[in-house]
Amino acid sequence: MISLQSITKSFGTFQALDGVNLEVPAGTVQGLLGPNGAGKTTTVRVLTTLLEPDGGDASIAGHSVRTQGDAARRSLGVSGQYAAVDDKLTGLENLTLVGQLYGMRRRAAKARAQELLEHFRLDGVPMGQRAGSYSGGMRRRLDLAGALVARPPVVILDEPTTGLDPRGRRDTWDAISALAEDGTAVLLTTQYLEEADELADSIAVIDGGRIVAEGTPAALKAQAGGSHIDLAFELSDAVPAARAALSRIGLEVTADDLSLRLSATAPRRQESLQAALNALAEAQIEVVEASLRQPTLDDVFLKITQRPAGVRAVEGSATGPSTQHFDAPAREEARP
Ligand SMILES: Nc1ncnc2c1ncn2[C@@H]1O[C@H](COP(=O)(O)OP(=O)(O)OP(=O)(O)O)[C@@H](O)[C@H]1O
Numbered sequence: 001m002i003s004l005q006s007i008t009k010s011f012g013t014f015q016a017l018d019g020v021n022l023e024v025p026a027g028t029v030q031g032l033l034g035p036n037g038a039g040k041t042t043t044v045r046v047l048t049t050l051l052e053p054d055g056g057d058a059s060i061a062g063h064s065v066r067t068q069g070d071a072a073r074r075s076l077g078v079s080g081q082y083a084a085v086d087d088k089l090t091g092l093e094n095l096t097l098v099g100q101l102y103g104m105r106r107r108a109a110k111a112r113a114q115e116l117l118e119h120f121r122l123d124g125v126p127m128g129q130r131a132g133s134y135s136g137g138m139r140r141r142l143d144l145a146g147a148l149v150a151r152p153p154v155v156i157l158d159e160p161t162t163g164l165d166p167r168g169r170r171d172t173w174d175a176i177s178a179l180a181e182d183g184t185a186v187l188l189t190t191q192y193l194e195e196a197d198e199l200a201d202s203i204a205v206i207d208g209g210r211i212v213a214e215g216t217p218a219a220l221k222a223q224a225g226g227s228h229i230d231l232a233f234e235l236s237d238a239v240p241a242a243r244a245a246l247s248r249i250g251l252e253v254t255a256d257d258l259s260l261r262l263s264a265t266a267p268r269r270q271e272s273l274q275a276a277l278n279a280l281a282e283a284q285i286e287v288v289e290a291s292l293r294q295p296t297l298d299d300v301f302l303k304i305t306q307r308p309a310g311v312r313a314v315e316g317s318a319t320g321p322s323t324q325h326f327d328a329p330a331r332e333e334a335r336p
């Protein structure tokens, strides 16, 4: 239902998309996960026909975004990174208008609008309150509802839960899951592994305009090394000493930095944490904070790109990252 084939896009000399391929079947949620500047919104803009790619093609429900833009647009609902609602209209008016723009009859559009306002808990807003005076999270939810009014077969959501409170996030997750169950193909961009984990059937990690990893959430997390231990110290000497102590008991240190923190893998979770604390105590290294946590996007990034999220690859580096597939045996790397 959503297909990208070798999409490239440059802004001046800057290559924002560098050969992106992606396929999203009906009834599935595809997560597109990446740090700031990775190319997520640029991908969304290409798919929604707001931006013409330099190379490659993309299609929505079989309609090329290059040559069949009208048909592609009719098949998709979108909620952009920044809420686009009409400030002068009420929530109900906004959604009804969107429905009518999709060709729905006014009565049907209004009924659908009412249903969505209830789902996104916007039905308690006083009658006649204009969207211009909604809070940030309310605007976001209204914009999301707008993407769903016409029940399009393809829904594209650019960071749909950024800025939402926990309840708003939960409502949104429920709505997205329900969409996929009804057969909709959903592309969802996010910076949060947790969100992709909750919703996505498959995740593509994008970085520097390239898909650098693809797989199920479980496979990606497993690649990041399962659970992690985070430790903080008071003295800078403690970091290398702790690194050595943890290595001695077989824990892999995955990150340390100048802020006196260190992370290590915890293959046996609580037992690993216990062992780490014992080893540090024996070496008389004072710990000021210790915690056990699930892997984060940062861990996935470190593992895949050998650098923290948000740091771009060196321009023109000899070998760009090739896509890693985590649900299948590692691919043979093509030699140039
Ligand atoms: N119109 C434009 N002109 C110049 N550069 C652009 C333009 N649009 C995007 N870029 C650049 O392309 C890169 C990718 O931007 P994009 O908006 O796709 O990132 P993103 O993954 O959505 O990030 P975020 O998580 O911050 O929203 C960035 O470096 C950005 O500066």
Ligand SMILES: [Mg+2]
Binding pocket: 040, 041, 042, 081, 158
């Ligand atoms: Mg963006």
